[in-house]
Each structure stands twice: as C-alpha cells, then as structure tokens.
Amino acid sequence: MSVLVYTESDKGKFKKNALEVASYAHNVAQELGTNVTAVTINADDDASLGNYGVSKVLKVTNDQLDTFNAKAYANTIAQAVEAENAKVIIISSSADTKFLGPILTAKLNAGYVPNVVAAPDSTSPFVVKRTAFSNKGFAHTEISSETKIVGVSNNAYGVHENTVSASIESFDPVLGDSDFTTKSIEIDKVVGKATIADADVVVSGGRGLKGPENWGMIEELAEVLGAATACSKPVSDLGWRSHGEHVGQTGKPVASNLYIAIGISGAIQHLAGVSASKTKVVINNDPEAPFFKAADYGIVGDAFEVVPKLIEKLKEFKAQNA
Amino acid sequence: MKILVCISNVPDTTSKINFAEGDTKFDTNGVQFVINPNDEFGLTRAMWFKEKQGAAVHVATVGGVQTEPTIRKALAIGADEAIRINAEPTDGFFVARQLAEVVKNGGYDLVIAGRESIDYNGGMVPGILATLLDMNFVNTCIGLEVDDNGATAMREIDGGKEKISTSLPLVIGGQKGLVEESDLRIPNMRGIMMARKKALNVVEPIDAPKLTNDQKFEKPAAKGPVKLVDAENVGELVNLLHNEAKVI
Ligand SMILES: Cc1cc2nc3c(=O)[nH]c(=O)nc-3n(C[C@H](O)[C@H](O)[C@H](O)COP(=O)(O)OP(=O)(O)OC[C@H]3O[C@@H](n4cnc5c(N)ncnc54)[C@H](O)[C@@H]3O)c2cc1C
Ligand SMILES: Nc1ncnc2c1ncn2[C@@H]1O[C@H](COP(=O)(O)O)[C@@H](O)[C@H]1O
Numbered sequence: 001m002s003v004l005v006y007t008e009s010d011k012g013k014f015k016k017n018a019l020e021v022a023s024y025a026h027n028v029a030q031e032l033g034t035n036v037t038a039v040t041i042n043a044d045d046d047a048s049l050g051n052y053g054v055s056k057v058l059k060v061t062n063d064q065l066d067t068f069n070a071k072a073y074a075n076t077i078a079q080a081v082e083a084e085n086a087k088v089i090i091i092s093s094s095a096d097t098k099f100l101g102p103i104l105t106a107k108l109n110a111g112y113v114p115n116v117v118a119a120p121d122s123t124s125p126f127v128v129k130r131t132a133f134s135n136k137g138f139a140h141t142e143i144s145s146e147t148k149i150v151g152v153s154n155n156a157y158g159v160h161e162n163t164v165s166a167s168i169e170s171f172d173p174v175l176g177d178s179d180f181t182t183k184s185i186e187i188d189k190v191v192g193k194a195t196i197a198d199a200d201v202v203v204s205g206g207r208g209l210k211g212p213e214n215w216g217m218i219e220e221l222a223e224v225l226g227a228a229t230a231c232s233k234p235v236s237d238l239g240w241r242s243h244g245e246h247v248g249q250t251g252k253p254v255a256s257n258l259y260i261a262i263g264i265s266g267a268i269q270h271l272a273g274v275s276a277s278k279t280k281v282v283i284n285n286d287p288e289a290p291f292f293k294a295a296d297y298g299i300v301g302d303a304f305e306v307v308p309k310l311i312e313k314l315k316e317f318k319a320q321n322a
Numbered sequence: 323m324k325i326l327v328c329i330s331n332v333p334d335t336t337s338k339i340n341f342a343e344g345d346t347k348f349d350t351n352g353v354q355f356v357i358n359p360n361d362e363f364g365l366t367r368a369m370w371f372k373e374k375q376g377a378a379v380h381v382a383t384v385g386g387v388q389t390e391p392t393i394r395k396a397l398a399i400g401a402d403e404a405i406r407i408n409a410e411p412t413d414g415f416f417v418a419r420q421l422a423e424v425v426k427n428g429g430y431d432l433v434i435a436g437r438e439s440i441d442y443n444g445g446m447v448p449g450i451l452a453t454l455l456d457m458n459f460v461n462t463c464i465g466l467e468v469d470d471n472g473a474t475a476m477r478e479i480d481g482g483k484e485k486i487s488t489s490l491p492l493v494i495g496g497q498k499g500l501v502e503e504s505d506l507r508i509p510n511m512r513g514i515m516m517a518r519k520k521a522l523n524v525v526e527p528i529d530a531p532k533l534t535n536d537q538k539f540e541k542p543a544a545k546g547p548v549k550l551v552d553a554e555n556v557g558e559l560v561n562l563l564h565n566e567a568k569v570i
Contacts, residue, residue, distance in 0.1 A: 070449075070459065095480045099461040102414070102449025111415065111533030115443055127537060132442050133348075136339040138540045139442075145533040181458050182488040185474075189482030197480035201569070225570065237503045243464065244478060249335055249440055250359050250498050252478075258569040269335045275542070279567040281559070282548070292548045297562060301553030309556040317560050317570070 002037040003029040004086035005054065006077050008094060012044035016159070016198060017092040017152075019052050023160040024152045025090040026053025027119045032088070039080040039171065041065050041073065050166035052159065058083070058171035064180070067187070068096050072179040074103035079173045081108060081147070088126075089149045094197060101151055111143035114151035117276075134249045134272035153276065154197065154255045194228040196247060201227035201258040202277070204247060205235060208263020208284065208303060212240035217307045218262065224314045230254065232264050248273035263303050266291025283307065323377040323468065323490075326428060327365045328421055328435040328447065329396055330358040330411070331389040335440065341539040348441070348539065357392055360436025364496040366505050367466060368434055369400045375468070378402055380428065384411040384420045390522065397517035398509030404520065409527035412535070414446030419530035421447065422454045431490040432473075437462050437497040442536075445495070452493035460486055464499025 005025035007018035025036045037056040038049050042065055046057040058080050065072060077100070081089060089104070091097045093114060105112040113128050117138070121127040125142050128150055132139040143150075196202055203222040205215060215229075222229045229245060236246035247254050249272040259277035263284060264270060271294050274280070282295040285302050292298050299306050333339070334354040342349035357365065371377040381396040382405040383389050393404045405428075407420045425433055433452075438445035445461075452459035458473075460466075464483065465476030472489040478499065509517070551559045563570045 070461070074453075095462055095478065098445050099449070099477075102446045103453045103459065105415065105446065106418070106450040106453035109533075111413075112446060113534055114445055132536075132539070133333075133339045134335075134440050134443060135542070137341070138542070139536045140538045140540075142535045142537050143533065144535060145531075182460060182486050184484055185487050186485040187479070187482065188484070189479065193481075195481030233503075243499050244482065246498070258563065258567070272335070279563070279569045281563070292550075294545060295548045296546075296567065297551060297559060298548045299551050299553050299556065299559060306553055306556060310559065313557045313560045314570075316557075317564065 002035045002056070002084050002086055003032065003088045003090065004081055004084055005036055005038045005090040006097070007038045007040050007043070007049060008092060008097065009040060009043040012042060014043060014045070014048070015094070017094055017154055019159045020155070020157055021090050021092050021152050022049055022052035022054050023162070024119070024157045026160070026162050028088055028090065028123065029053070031120065031123045037084050037086065039077055041076065046168050047166055050164050051161055053162035053164055054166050055164045057166050057168045059168050060171050060173060062173070064175065067184045069180060069182065069184070070096070070099040070103055071182065072175055074100040074107060075175060075179050076173040077104055078107045080171060083171070087147050089147070091149065091151050093151050093153050097151065101149065105149055108147045108149070109145065110147035110149050111145040112149040112151065113141050113143055115153050116150050117153050117156040119157065131276065135275045136272060155257065156255065156276070194226060196228045196230050196245070196252050196254060199228035199256055201225045201260070202230050202254050202256045203227045203260045203262070204230035204232070204264060205262050206232040206264030207234050214304070215241070217311065221260070221307055221311050224311055224318065232270055261291055262307060264291060265289050266294055323371065323375060323432060324428065324430045325368050325371060325377050325379045325432045325434060326425060326430040327361065327368050327379060327381045327396070327401065328433065329361045329365070329381050329383045329393060330436065330439040331355050331383060331385050331392040332358045332439055332441040335359065339541070341541070345539050346537070355389070355392055357395060358436050358439050360438060360440070360497045362506060363498055363500045364434035364436060364494070365396055365399060365401065366501040366507060367496065369507070370501070371468065372400065380405060380430070382407065382421060382424050384409055384417045384527070386410060393522065394517050395509060397520045397522070398513040399507050400513065402520065404522040406522060406524050407527050408524050413532040414444040415450055415533045416530050418447045418450035418454060420527050421451050423528050425451065425455055432468065433457070433493040435493065435495055437495045448493050448495040455491070457491040457493050458488045459493045460488065461495040463494040463496045466494060466500060
C-alpha cells in the first residue's frame with residue numbers, strides 16, 4: 001500500500017522534477033503512514049532517491065525503453081502500481097508525463113489531477129490544490145476513485161531532502177508489440193542548453209525587439225544566466241523564433257524561478273502562461289505596458305540600451321561571486 | 323477517412339475569471355465562449371484533410387444546449403456534421419467515456435482533440451479516449467500527415483520536437499503548429515448560412531462515473547506593486563535579484 005512515484009530520467013540522469021515529485025510523494029506517504037516506492041526507467045543512480053524520502057526503488061532496465069514511448073512507459077508504471085498495490089501515484093508535469101498520465105489513468109481507472117501546486121489539503125477525502133483557467137485561478141479538487149494520480153506542477157512544491165535508505169529491486173515489466181505501435185523516428189532537441197521546462201531562469205523577447213537580427217543580446221543574456229530563451233506568440237508567428245519558444249496560454253507554460261520579459265507588452269494570454277514563475281522582471285520602454293502590473297521588478301527603458309548594460313553588470317557580478 | 327474533431331467550449335482567452343455560489347462554480351456571467359484554441363488548430367487541419375484528401379469531418383462536444391453556438395461555428399468553418407452529447411462536462415474521464423461511445427458508433431479513423439482545454443486545463447480527454455478505444459495516441463501534436471501507409475506526426479517535447487510514425491486509428495492531442503496561425507479561418511456568410519442546414523445531432527449521455535470533483539475555487543492573491551529600477555542604474559536590478567529575490 002505504498003505511495004508510488006515515477007521519477008523521470010534523461011540519459012540515465014534524474015531530472016530535477018524527479019527529485020521534486022519524490023519529495024512530494026514522501027509528504028503524502030507520511031500523511032498516510034506508509035512509504036514511498038519509486039519506479040525508475042534506465043536510470044543510473046537509483047540509490048540517490050533515498051535522499052528525497054524514497055525507501056524502495058523498482059528499477060527497470062530495458063533497451064526498448066531507451067527512447068520515451070508513452071504507451072510502453074504507462075504500461076510499465078501500471079504494472080509497478082499493481083505489484084506494489086499502490087493507491088496513490090505521483091507524477092510530474094513534463095511533456096512526457098503529461099503524455100503518459102492520461103493513458104495510465106485509463107488503464108488504472110484512476111482519477112487524475114494534473115498541475116497540482118501544493119501538498120494535499122487533506123488525504124481523506126483526498127483533495128489537492130491545482131491551477132485552472134490558465135493560472136487565472138486555483139481549484140481544490142477531490143479525487144474520489146480508489147486509485148489516485150497526482151501530477152505535480154513544475155517547481156511548485158520544491159525539492160526537499162528526507163534521508164532514508166533506499167532498497168533497490170529490479171523490476172521487469174511484461175511488454176509486447178502492442179505497446180510500441182507508435183515509433184519515434186527522429187528527435188530534434190537542443191543539447192547542452194537549458195530548456196523552458198527545466199530552466200531556473202527564462203529570458204523572453206517580444207515584438208518590441210523589432211526583428212530576429214536583434215536576438216543576439218537575448219541569447220547572450222540567457223547564456224550569462226544559464227537561462228532558456230523564450231518568446232511571445234507574435235514573435236513565433238512572424239517566424240523570428242521557432243514555435244518551440246512560444247510561451248503563454250497557447251504555448252509552453254513557464255514556471256521558472258526567474259522570468260525576464262523584454263519588449264513584451266504583457267497581454268492577458270501571455271501572462272496566463274508565465275505567471276507561475278516566481279520572480280518576474282520586465283524591461284519595456286512604455287511605462288503603461290500591462291506587464292508592469294504583473295511584475296516584481298521593472299525597468300522602464302529602451303531594451304537596446306538596458307539589456308547590454310544588464311549583461312555587463314551580470315558578468316561583473318558573476319566574476320565577483322565565482 | 324472519417325475524422326472526428328472534439329470541441330471543447332471555453333471562455334474566450336481575454337475573459338476575466340470569477341467564481342460564484344460560494345466559490346464553488348465558475349461564474350459565466352458576461353463571459354463569451356469560443357472553440358478551445360487548441361481545437362481550432364485541429365479543426366483547421368481537419369479542413370485540410372477534407373479539401374486535399376476527401377475526408378469527412380464531424381465535430382463533437384459534450385455540453386449543454388448553451389454550447390450550440392460554438393459547435394455551429396465549427397460547422398460554419400466547414401465541418402460536415404455535429405454531435406452534441408447532452409451533459410455537463412465536469413470530469414475528463416466522464417467526457418472521454420462519452421466521446422468513446424461516439425467514436426465507436428461512428429467508425430472514425432482519426433480523432434483530433436486538443437492538448438488541453440484552456441479552462442480546466444485537464445489535458446486528459448484525448449489520452450483517456452485513445453486508451454479506452456485502444457487507438458494510437460500522439461500528444462502535443464504539431465504536425466500530422468496521413469497516407470495509405472500510415473500516419474506521421476510531429477510532437478513537441480521539452481526542448482525540441484520528435485517525429486513519430488504510427489497508424490490509424492489514431493487520436494491526437496493537437497496544438498498550435500498543426501497549422502499556422504494565418505491558416506485559421508473566420509466563418510464567412512456562406513459558411514454560416516450552410517451551417518444552419520447541417521445536422522446537429524443531440525444524443526443523451528451514457529452512465530459513466532466521475533472520478534474527480536472540483537470542490538472550491540479561488541483566485542490568485544493580489545500582487546504587490548512592481549519595484550522599478552532606474553534605467554541608468556541597472557546594477558541595482560542585479561543586486562535586488564541576488565539579495566532580495568535570491569534568484570541569482
Ligand atoms: C486566442 C489567443 C491566444 C494567444 N496566446 C498567446 C500566448 O500563448 N502567448 C503570447 O505571448 N501571446 C498570445 N496571444 C497574443 C497576445 O494577445 C498578444 O498579442 C501578444 O502577447 C503580444 O506580444 P508582444 O508583447 O511581443 O507584442 P506587443 O504587444 O506588440 O508588445 C511589444 C512591447 O514591446 C515594447 N517595446 C517596443 N520597443 C521597445 C524597446 N525598444 N525597448 C523595450 N520595449 C519596447 C512595447 O512598449 C510593447 O509593450 C494570444 C492571442 C489570442 C487571441
Ligand atoms: N466537453 C468536451 N467535449 C468535447 N471535447 C472535449 C471536451 N472537453 C475536452 N475535450 C477535448 O479534449 C481536449 C483536451 O481537453 P481537456 O482534457 O479538458 O484539457 C480538448 O482540446 C478537446 O479536444
């Protein structure tokens with residue numbers, strides 16, 4: 001009757017969200033008076049999960065699962081749930097997990113609440129707080145089915161250390177051809193750069209930057225901060241930047257620690273998608289830009305003057321704090 | 323090819339969100355409802371399949387009579403027929419069960435749904451539907467081609483994209499990218515006139531359990547005023563981000 005957590009890894013290394021969902025699972029398990037079992041797929045350092053409250057790891061090692069496959073992964077997790085007789089399952093909110101979550105839900109006949117931002121309000125009845133209406137509201141949602149799935153929002157609960165010793169057992173799911181009816185044939189992914197989903201800092205540019213040729217300073221600022229780059233919707237619609245960088249209600253959600261918006265007016269659809277970020281900084285030459293109302297810090301000024309200065313100051317800061 | 327586009331009826335993206343009845347309900351007062359943006363991209367791609375590959379395109383929504391203007395709009399854009407399942411869509415599992423009946427009875431090869439509804443942001447219906455019906459499924463789909471050999475889909479992933487090969491019957495969770503923004507269509511007069519003559523079939527829901535239930539809503543806490551830093555003193559921002567916000 002343990003709490004089961006799916007801890008995602010990429011090329012063997014746990015993602016940051018894996019440690020966050022493990023921490024969350026530990027909280028729920030304590031509440032329910034039970035332990036946390038993690039299921040890992042082709043991960044290297046399973047024992048490290050013990051630092052985040054996982055007492056048992058079901059370790060899956062399977063070449064067929066080297067590339068993410070939603071159906072096969074969901075089936076793997078479902079079999080681990082059954083083996084452990086788990087009634088509460090904790091998963092993240094990455095693109096991959098949001099892909100496999102609904103499949104798992106249907107397989108287990110389990111109620112699923114994604115975008116959860118806090119530890120459960122209560123566990124009997126089981127009620128969690130989640131964002132709704134694209135971050136314009138929160139819902140307190142009860143999961144009434146016997147098996148429950150909680151999808152924890154990125155960067156909402158945080159990583160908490162709780163050291164226990166983790167026992168590791170290998171686990172062999174039974175998978176067949178019917179689990180691989182969708183095949184990955186090509187992956188085109190930036191390497192060695194922070195992604196919008198994982199980055200602590202996101203630097204975003206809007207139409208105020210006038211054209212794609214002016215993105216050099218955005219990229220330089222991002223590099224100094226170890227940040228991912230993003231943009232507003234018109235910027236991607238105009239083809240200045242790729243669609244993958246478009247953030248907001250109809251683009252990627254952002255929930256970073258720091259979001260820097262440069263030459264972005266702060267339309268409601270843009271804010272809806274980025275407001276989960278903890279600290280928001282706006283650089284805009286129009287003091288009336290709506291984004292200033294939603295920001296923590298702002299500079300009213302011309303991006304072409306302010307951004308190069310900011311880069312310079314950050315470099316100085318880094319040199320001093322190196 | 324027979325395509326079903328699942329349409330979720332959602333508040334316009336500019337809507338102010340308020341709650342009523344002791345914060346237990348979404349307040350629809352003064353709110354304008356539209357086709358969920360993710361579904362609009364999907365519907366537009368379906369029109370492409372209709373025009374280029376002769377597909378039949380039906381649309382379905384789970385909702386009360388108040389959703390009919392939205393579904394009429396989908397007909398005006400060019401869908402051939404509409405189905406409304408007469409029930410309040412309160413839980414993703416429940417909605418997927420209703421749509422699964424429609425898909426089974428209608429013999430659809432391709433189901434185009436959206437990545438998520440922008441109201442409750444469940445992101446659940448297409449994946450549950452595909453699994454209930456044992457159809458293939460691609461989520462966050464930003465490109466789709468179908469030919470005699472099968473289907474090729476592009477999927478957005480964290481940090482990039484992935485090309486997937488699969489086959490019909492298929493369900494996708496679509497989003498922007500499936501078509502360009504400039505491909506979206508505004509219904510014209512002729513489309514609106516024709517839509518009036520198209521079938522809008524109302525069917526009663528099947529019994530299906532609800533596994534989740536929104537008990538209460540709240541709005542985010544009001545934000546304090548922005549702290550402005552002088553453009554001539556950019557170093558102060560670095561200082562605040564380090565010492566006050568502690569984010570660098
Ligand atoms: C259904 C729907 C969904 C949408 N979804 C999204 C979404 O997901 N994400 C999104 O971003 N938008 C979305 N939008 C679009 C949104 O409404 C806005 O049009 C868009 O966010 C504006 O982008 P922007 O701020 O880059 O451009 P603008 O609104 O043109 O703003 C440019 C800003 O740059 C400033 N500026 C100009 N020159 C300078 C300078 N030299 N230095 C500093 N600042 C300068 C200006 O003062 C202005 O505030 C959606 C719209 C609809 C209808
Ligand atoms: N009430 C509904 N009727 C028809 N389709 C729906 C309904 N709700 C959701 N969908 C479809 O499922 C997608 C994902 O919605 P959701 O799971 O609610 O976030 C939407 O983009 C629609 O395509």
